[in-house]
Amino acid sequence: MLASLDQKLLRDLWRVRGQGLAIAVVMAFGVMLMVMMDGLINSLSETKRSYYERYRLAQVFAPVKRAPKHLLQQISDWPDVTAVEGRINGGALINLPDETIPIRAQAVSLPDYRAPRLNDVYLAEGRRLDPTHKNEILLLQGFANARGIKPGDHLTATLNGTRRSFHVVGLAQAPEFLYTPAPGEIVPDDKRFAVFWMSEDALAAALDMDGAFNEVLLTLPLGANSAHILHQLDQLLMSYGALGAYTLDDHLSNRFISEEIQQLANSNQVVPPVFMGVAAFLLYIVISRMVQSEREQIGLLKAFGYTGWEISLHYLKFVLLIAILGALLGCVLGVLGGRGLSGVYQLYYKFPFLLFRLDPATVISSLLVSIMVACTGAAWVVQRVFALTPAQAMRPPTPTDFSTSLRFGQGLLAKFDQPTRMVLRTLNRHPLKTLMSISGIALGMALSAGMLNVLSAFDRTLAFSFEQVDRSDLNVSFVEPLGPDSLYYLARLPGVLAVEGVRDVPAIFHFGRERYRGAVTALTPAPQLFRALDKHSQPIALPQQGIVLSKALAGQLKVQTGDTLLVDIRQGRRPKLPIQVAAIAETMTGAPAYMDLNALNRLMFEPGRVSGAHLRIDMHYAQDLYAKLKDMPAIASVNLKNQSRQAMEKMMDEGAGATRYVMMIIAAVITFGIVYNSARIAFAERARDLASLRVMGLTKSEAAFVLLGELGIITLLAIPLGCAFGYGLSALISAGFSNDLYQVPVTVVPTAYGSAAIAVLLAALGSGFLIKRDLDRLDLVGALKTRE
Amino acid sequence: MSDSALQNLDLSLPAFAMQGLTKVFGSGPSRVEALRGVDLTIPAAELVVLLGPSGSGKSTLLNILGGLDSATSGSLSYFNLDLAAMDERQLTQYRRQHIGFVFQFYNLMPSLTALENVQLVTEIAESPMDAAEALAMVGLENRQHHFPAQLSGGEQQRVAIARAIAKRPRVLFCDEPTGALDSKTGRTVLNVLQEVNRELGTTILIVTHAASTAAMAHRVIHFADGRISKEVENDQVLSAADIDW
């Protein structure tokens, strides 16, 4: 037999089931995000850690032009080194029969008669290399799958200007190639970039590296001073053409995955708390309204001898039931969502396995958080219950005193009929309640507006990068820097409309204690095809002295215009140059630094050199042109701008970016939930008044006006506030999504706010419709009989 | 029924006439027969008092006559109109144009002043009296701009009466109008009702537990167990001021 209070509890729950469910769902979404993100962060970092460990990923990478093998012995004798491996790495182009543009690839050596000490590969399919067959390769699995290549197939690739035929014996993955965008891009496109592993001897022969290596890999003992080792390596390799040693932290693939995890962790700190806050707020509204209307009953219970705690517990149970229901639902949704999302992650991050693993502690903590949130919402109740005296129960209810409400200018009020006055006075009489309702709806709108704004901001990122900064059709890069005739040669090819040379030079930027490994991009004076733009999208004239940094790079280095950087050029004569920052450029992908081409070449004592070019072409000649470019040994890669753009769009829409849509939907549901909840509460509070109005002969519509007018005014007031909240939220979200790999601008996209406002209005209309339906069914006699 | 029917009443007929009126709430074990066949005729312009033990069906009858609820079976006419046949929209018009209600718990709109509460009704009525005049009739000319919270229970009830009579209803239903009031205030309220009946010719039905109120009625109906147990026509009607409580 249930205690009678519990019986009441169940009845009350059933009575407010619509609202209860709405709140539980909001809470469930908060918990879902928490569980999903926590689980993802957990799974990604655990998988990453064990993958790195199992395949012995190096901690230090030192690329060099060509160094003799005996140096490796020397390095392994250093005190702070646990393992050393030397290997050969080279750019290659894969020629597929059905592809007009050669595909960029990276060839990596594997020792012939032993397993590599560091950076081993995971063999997904087929077999390992047979050292007696020098033409065998292992191919990156992602590329092979995207191109339909299987073990046993043959393919040709150009290495060092020579075309060779290879036999694919296996498909592989490796921790250093978790995330494999083509060089210079930030989004991987499985079809357009490949990695293959081949016999060290064969690769050495192809690249003139006999008895030599061009990359050193190291691991260090725990707590070793990596800066010291990097310095030592650079010193040792200096005379062999060191390109600058770096740690795993600066390794591109690792940086992408680490940034992704970091970003998840960041949003995990912002988004679920917002949802939980909204849920607490809704719970508070419902429960406070309940206690208010049951004050008499509470007084009576006290008169019967129930203690304040017993009664408070009754209301707490109510709240807890909703919270626990929400939390459980959220856990289930979170696991489902997490599983789905890990599948998406695997499309972009090539883990051999990625199991969505939920830490039981996450479930427990999300349960605790929900309960805490619910209790916060209900804390008010306890205080209220204790404050009530039994005597209050015996007194007939006093009508709310409207005399103290701000008297509107009587002249103004006289213009309105009584129902309108009721609406205005009610809003005015409970300014706090009105404000709460307004903020509630504004919060809901802010969620939608913020999400929509970020969504459009992503599109702006694309448009800015691919339409304003880069106005070329394709770019080519050369195997090594060439003289100016190369540009004339390109310009004379059929279909080429314009050519603009660029020079990319690897460099390390130093400022104070900050350090960034990147590149200097040198552009011709007054470039047309690829430009540095300021924040008003106006081209920045590149000075003869000085460097223009992207905002992201300036942020990383913590420099401002006028500061002087140390630019450590890692090519040619390797000058270390102090250069002043002349301006900051707006960029949305990467963290480039721009200089004038002539100025850079002058500093490097290499006049007229370019490392590649941006081309504008006549699309009618495209196929011929590609065929010509494919046959030019000096060209290392050809990159079509539209392909890069499509890859990026795809990731935004289908990849990790797809979470935006999920959040969008959740935001819309919550917006509706809040609006509907406000309307429900107003209805419950007004039921008796409305019934009285109907008894007096007001029609259903006239009575509805009193209620819906209130909702309407609140909604309209909420919209401007929602815009303000939305701006704040989108700034927060943008900051969370931006890093030095890509930046999301905090631009106000008016349509985002317009759509959110329309969504709120629709939600208000929908709620109004639902409430109107209940109002039409209102049992007049029943409503009048029950005393508030 | 056309909408104009409410304007073209045959006033030679009694205000209400009912035959075998029943009302059943619920079904199965929770079934309650609130009215078990009521036969009653109420002539226009009378002041009628309904007496009876709690649960005997008085409020139920009042609600049905007032168009708030409908009967389960039986016939019910309002002058020449068939009330039982009216739909929801027609009942709203019926209440709007012809009926006033006064309840035990006043049911004033807390967000409107006394005057505005009355105006709420005068704004939608066909030929209402002036709202201030209605308040004057119940002796509240000095309380026009007070909000309900600033009025005593008796004053609130008088505002409710003013609100009910302001549209000059043909019929006024009062369900325990004095239930929440002390005897002196109660008498003031009854006095107001009697004046309305005399001066405006309004048909008034008062449900009450105070048997002494019967003395001021033209007709007294005793209710028991969902039926009329006794009906008395008073030859002599006392003034409300002279009633013993």
Ligand SMILES: Nc1ncnc2c1ncn2[C@@H]1O[C@H](COP(=O)(O)OP(=O)(O)OP(=O)(O)O)[C@@H](O)[C@H]1O
């Ligand atoms: N909505 C309802 N559902 C079920 N039964 C009801 C309902 N309304 C009234 N009743 C029942 O109908 C009967 C008559 O009720 P009614 O309210 O008419 O009594 P009453 O004579 O007005 O009593 P009182 O003097 O206490 O107000 C009662 O037994 C009551 O329980």
Ligand SMILES: [Mg+2]
């Ligand atoms: Mg009753």
